[in-house]
């Protein structure tokens with residue numbers, strides 16, 4: 001019976017394992033193999049004089065990254081990984097690997113990200129890369145647990161849509177019979193529709209598609225978004241949910257992913273302290289201007305350089321609040337007593353934006369006006385506007401990018417590291 005490599009200990013008498021040949025070393029009378037499965041690495045030592053002809057034939061034939069089955073006796077030995085080695089009675093090549101490998105799994109020579117992504121199945125055999133996706137899986141589990149525990153209902157909105165969420169050019173058109181259609185850039189309109197449907201608290205975790213023209217280290221063309229929408233809530237309440245969620249996720253990763261963090265050579269994550277600072281937009285642009293020396297005026301967006309400058313000063317997560325209404329989407333609710341400013345916020349990691357949210361406009365006529373003010377036509381939003389005429393509750397929500405969360409949490413240099421098969425300006429395969 002096959003056991004995971006992790007379960008082979010110096011106390012195990014015999015073991016049978018299935019794994020990939022990580023490294024081979026031949027010292028004449030003695031051959032050493034490191035065999036790897038997703039749980040760990042095991043040294044297999046073959047004293048050539050003491051093993052049968054079948055074992056000898058198999059080890060002559062074996063190449064690195066071949067899948068092998070090895071069964072034999074376990075011995076304690078100090079110098080081997082895990083303090084044990086396996087002396088094979090049986091050694092069988094189950095699935096042979098060709099040589100040369102498109103990518104070296106043993107990270108002796110660091111490979112370019114592009115080369116790694118081209119051979120992603122081999123890249124993800126690397127323990128430190130596999131660890132990212134083990135952690136990502138735990139993050140997704142933690143997020144769902146957190147939201148279910150607070151009474152959220154999980155919804156699925158369509159990804160093929162007729163209208164842009166926010167207009168603009170970030171849309172991928174698709175061939176949809178005789179109609180014009182697009183891949184959805186955000187579940188925004190649909191989660192708001194479900195407030196009109198009386199669902200009160202919804203969340204969706206799903207793909208968003210953005211035709212980002214430029215190659216950056218923090219933009220993908222297909223990303224994963226965690227979206228929530230909450231009725232009878234204002235922007236303050238959903239900001240609090242967001243910061244508590246971030247803390248919960250960090251804690252859960254520390255509690256469940258120690259081995260993965262170790263494989264990445266990072267210790268327990270420092271858990272961010274809440275409440276996060278609420279930095280008004282006017283202070284943010286002032287901070288950025290004085291730190292960078294670049295003029296930023298009221299009404300400008302906060303670009304990458306400004307984000308970075310403010311992040312360096314603050315050094316931890318923070319919110320930028322009270323944005324000018326004109327630079328936030330039409331669905332962000334202006335303050336009643338100062339309509340030039342709206343109840344929108346961005347959650348920032350020192351390195352970049354993680355999330356945007358707001359209390360939403362729930363008054364039909366105001367929403368229609370704001371859509372027009374953005375130069376969009378309310379007619380193309382009729383399906384969205386309709387529920388606002390039939391008892392729409394006040395509501396608020398946010399969207400949080402999964403890859404940016406993982407990237408900042410694990411200090412990854414490029415957002416592509418946080419996706420198995422990234423889609424960017426130049427990459428459509430694998």
Ligand code: ATP
Nearest residue numbers: 210212218219220223353354355356399400401404
């Ligand atoms: P940015 O200004 O950084 O490009 P954005 O303001 O356009 O982001 P939003 O429309 O506010 O993004 O989307 C909400 C969240 O979704 C973002 O804060 C981010 O975490 C994530 N997100 C948006 N676009 C992308 C993308 N192209 N790649 C990866 N994540 C994205």
Ligand code: MN
Nearest residue numbers: 346353355356
């Ligand atoms: Mn945003």
